[in-house]
Amino acid sequence: MASTTHPVLDTRALNRATLARQLLLSRAERSAEDAVAHLLGLQAQNVKPPYFQLHARLAGFRPAELAALMESRRVVRMVTMRSTIHTHTAEDALTLRPLVQPARDREVNAFRKGLVGVDLDALAARARAFVEEEPRTMGEIREELLRTWPDADPQSLSVAARCLLPLVQVTPRGVWGRSGAVRLTTVELWLDRPAGQAVRIDEVVLRYLGSFGPASVKDMQTWAGLTRLREAFERLRPRLLVFRDENGVELFDLPDAPRPDADTPAPPRFLPEFDNLLLSHADRSRVVTPEAKGRTWTGNQAHPTLLVDGFLAGLWRLDPAGSAAAGPADGPGLTVELFGAHSSAAREEVVAEGERLLVEMGGGPGAVRFGPIRG
Numbered sequence: 001m002a003s004t005t006h007p008v009l010d011t012r013a014l015n016r017a018t019l020a021r022q023l024l025l026s027r028a029e030r031s032a033e034d035a036v037a038h039l040l041g042l043q044a045q046n047v048k049p050p051y052f053q054l055h056a057r058l059a060g061f062r063p064a065e066l067a068a069l070m071e072s073r074r075v076v077r078m079v080t081m082r083s084t085i086h087t088h089t090a091e092d093a094l095t096l097r098p099l100v101q102p103a104r105d106r107e108v109n110a111f112r113k114g115l116v117g118v119d120l121d122a123l124a125a126r127a128r129a130f131v132e133e134e135p136r137t138m139g140e141i142r143e144e145l146l147r148t149w150p151d152a153d154p155q156s157l158s159v160a161a162r163c164l165l166p167l168v169q170v171t172p173r174g175v176w177g178r179s180g181a182v183r184l185t186t187v188e189l190w191l192d193r194p195a196g197q198a199v200r201i202d203e204v205v206l207r208y209l210g211s212f213g214p215a216s217v218k219d220m221q222t223w224a225g226l227t228r229l230r231e232a233f234e235r236l237r238p239r240l241l242v243f244r245d246e247n248g249v250e251l252f253d254l255p256d257a258p259r260p261d262a263d264t265p266a267p268p269r270f271l272p273e274f275d276n277l278l279l280s281h282a283d284r285s286r287v288v289t290p291e292a293k294g295r296t297w298t299g300n301q302a303h304p305t306l307l308v309d310g311f312l313a314g315l316w317r318l319d320p321a322g323s324a325a326a327g328p329a330d331g332p333g334l335t336v337e338l339f340g341a342h343s344s345a346a347r348e349e350v351v352a353e354g355e356r357l358l359v360e361m362g363g364g365p366g367a368v369r370f371g372p373i374r375g
Contacts, residue, residue, distance in 0.1 A: 006242045009214060009251065012262035014286040015310045020258040021211045022277050023057035024269050024307070030058055032065045033089060036075055039211050040204075041086035041096070043279065044077050044174070049272035050087045051176055052304070055361050056269045062360065063176035070175050073191055077169040079162060082225035082279075083107055087174070090191050097166045097187065098198035103225050104163035114153025115160060123149070123157070124164040128186060135170045135183035138162070166195060201232045206254065212280050214243055214253035223280035249283070266310035268346075268353040273302040278312065288312045292339055298374045306336060308346055314338040315373040316354070318362050331366035334358055337373040 009017070019025045023035065032054050036042060039057075042050040051063045066087075069075040076093045080086045080100055088096060108120065123145060130136060130144050138158055145157040161167070166187040172180040188195050208220050217230050233240075233252055243251040253259070271277065277287060278296070292312040296303050306314035319333035334354045338347075347370070354368035 006244045006250070008246060009243045009259075010246055010262065011285055012310075013259065014214065014245065014251075016260040016262055016264050016266065017214055017253075017258065018212060018277070018286055019266055019310050020260050021213060024277070024310075025260065025264060025266055027059040027061075028057060029060075032058065032061060033069055033074055036066075036069075036087060037089045037092065039276065040207055041080065041088040041092060041276075043274040043276050044085045044087040045274050046272075047174055048176070049274055050174075052270070052272035052361060053275055055357070056271055067176040067178075071171055076187065076190065077174045078167060078187060079104070081223060083163075084274075085169070090193070091196075093166075093168065093187050094191065094193060094196045095199040096204070098195060099201065099204065100225060101198070108160050108163045111153070111156040111159050114156025115149075116152070118149050118152050118157070118160070120160060120164060123160055127161040127165055131165070131167065131185045132189050135185045137181055137183055141184070201229065202236055205229070205232050205236055209240070209252060209254050210257060212276075213257060214241075214251040214259070215281060216245075216249050216251055216283070218249075218282035219280070222282040223276070245283070247283075266307070268350045269307040270316055270353060270357050271305045271307065273304050275305065278305065295339060295374075303373055306338070306350065308338075308342060308350065313340070313342070314350075317373050318358075319366075321363065321366070331364045332358055332362040333366050334362065334368045335373060336368060336370050338370060 016025070022039070028035065035054055035058055042053050044050050051066055054061045054066060066075070073090060075087055075089055077085055077087050078093055078097065080088065080096050083104065126148060127141055127145060130141060141161050142154050142158045145161065146152070146154060149157065167184040168187045168190045170183050170185055170190060172178040173182055205220060208223060209215060212219070212223060217233050221227055221229050240252045241255050243253065245251055278284060289311050296305055296315065303315040304317065305312055306316050308314065315337045317335045319335055321332045334357060336350060336354060351368045355365070358364065358366040
């Protein structure tokens with residue numbers, strides 16, 4: 001039977017392998033730029049999550065390191081996978097965006113009813129010229145396009161500009177400790193480099209397996225927001241190891257990638273909202289237990305998440321110094337909501353990791369308390 005041809009990896013084995021690729025079993029001695037490249041970008045819908053993603057993964061990381069990369073334009077924020085904002089290295093920004101452009105084109109097609117009479121090539125050219133004069137807000141882009149196409153749907157014009165052009169959010173947006181409206185220009189202008197050819201999908205498959213594997217074809221399609229990737233996996237099959245999960249799904253992996261023992265300790269890790277660890281597989285059971293499924297959201301609000309023993313086990317919130325939630329101490333506080341019962345030893349480890357988070361990312365020493373996050 002086919003199901004007996006390939007070794008089976010159970011959920012804990014998949015968990016430990018994925019955590020190792022994600023630099024979450026032990027903090028890595030890597031630069032922030034190297035880690036951003038290894039992870040194929042960081043989810044960045046909000047400003048601070050990329051900083052917390054790196055803090056959970058890198059030894060000695062401090063926000064100033066990523067902030068400096070932002071300001072020197074060695075990393076940028078732009079729409080790529082799954083039509084969401086990611087922080088990418090400059091090289092990946094120039095080559096990954098062309099790879100996912102077909103998906104962005106399909107996204108525009110979904111808004112064609114609001115774009116009747118709009119020449120998309122002309123729209124892209126007008127929007128490019130406008131944002132390359134100086135960085136613009138999306139509202140300014142929309143108003144400029146409405147001058148040419150006053151009968152078009154404003155939201156559809158915005159979607160078309162965002163999807164047809166490789167727009168980056170310029171600094172100070174995205175810089176730790178600074179604020180600024182979202183202002184956009186093209187990646188080519190911001191980096192003063194022409195966009196590269198789309199990176200070969202085979203290369204991206206190998207990189208994805210190196211940071212998210214072992215994984216199925218559907219897993220990568222979920223991560224990338226692309227379809228029809230089976231052909232690439234089949235081309236690469238002779239170079240890959242093949243496993244199956246407990247449901248018989250075929251999983252591919254790099255021969256030399258780490259696959260730690262399922263009993264390898266996994267320390268607690270505080271992850272921000274929208275961490276790619278939780279979003280980049282069609283089957284998320286390698287990290288999200290059935291009991292935790294659906295518990296990271298309250299309405300439309302996504303909460304930062306906590307891993308205990310490698311699995312989603314709770315939520316957390318930083319409480320600024322002086323707030324009621326932070327308590328009477330002078331410093332900031334950290335509120336942790338655990339799912340289910342945990343041993344006293346596990347809770348002590350959570351507190352120790354939380355205290356580290358407060359010192360290194362929260363503004364100073366403070367108290368860790370257990371209590372509800374969701375209303």
